[in-house]
Amino acid sequence: MKFAKAHGLGNDFIVVERAFCPADAAPWARRLCDRHEGIGGDGVLVYFVEAGRVHMRLINADGSDAEISGNGVRCLAAWAVSQGLVPPRHVVQTTPGPRPVSVEARGGSRYRISTDLGPAILGSRDIPVALDPPRESVVDHPLPVDGETVLVTPTSLGNPHCAVFMDAPPDDARLARLGPALESHPFFPRKTNVEFVSVPSRREIRVRFWERGVGYTRASGTGSASAAVAAIVKGLADRKLRVVCDGGVLDVEWPEGGHVQQVGEVEVLFEGEWLVEGSRR
Secondary structure (H helix, E strand, O other), X not given: OEEEEXXXXXXXXXXXXXXXXXXXXXXXXXXXXXXXXXXXXXXXXEEEEEOOEEEEEEEEOOOOEEOOOHHHHHHHHXXXXXXOOXXXXXXXXXXXXXXXXXXXXXXXXXXXXXXXXOOOEOOOOOOOOXXXXXXXXXXXXXXXXXXXXXXXXXXXXXOEEEEEEOOOOOOHHHHHHHHHHHHOOOOOOOOOEEEEEEEEEOOEEEEEEEEOOOEEEOOOHHHHHHHHHHHHHOOOOOOEEEEEEOOEEEEEEOOOOOOOEEEEEEEEEEEEEOOOOOOOO
């Protein structure tokens, strides 16, 4: 099986053509993503190209399917352009819908990519979160989590997110304690990605991530955008800002009434051939 490896600010993915993906993809993906007995990654990007579009399926490191990944979209777009499969301006088709991209080669194996991530979803029923009656938006909703109450601001960019605002970024221990507790909280029927957000200025936010089906990761594309949307909704940030992740910086803009736009770099690391038949997990 041929594969490629790419990352966006340390959020890393294995890129595999659809023809190699087995019907029972969960154990296969878990084995590939294993950092000791596999290739290692936060997820597998299964793709095919049709009518000038790159179609993407994302399988998380735990074997679960996810709707979309912003970093994954950029990684796949860079790979497809590097292979001459599509032009620099093309569309990545994801489960929530088409995501137009523009790929700029930066030299070597690095690419800078602009992505239209679509509309920000704020309604409680569409995120979804368990609120009755539904609300048009949910800001600073109190949730009991692991012996304390945290205020959550849920949003969606085709996948569920939950922003928790803090005075300073949480240390590793607090992130590892609150992250999984929030990810699987009953308030989120489809589980959730979690962003821990601090706001040093109106033009910049600092975010650490706990991803659904992955755990801690150094960056998240839709997570960065969702954190930016939550900060804007709360009135803490301007509509154009920098999102500083553990792995680097993403630029996000959310024009009033418009789609969320994101710009960031990715690196295509290497290609290889997976020799193991089947999976042990």
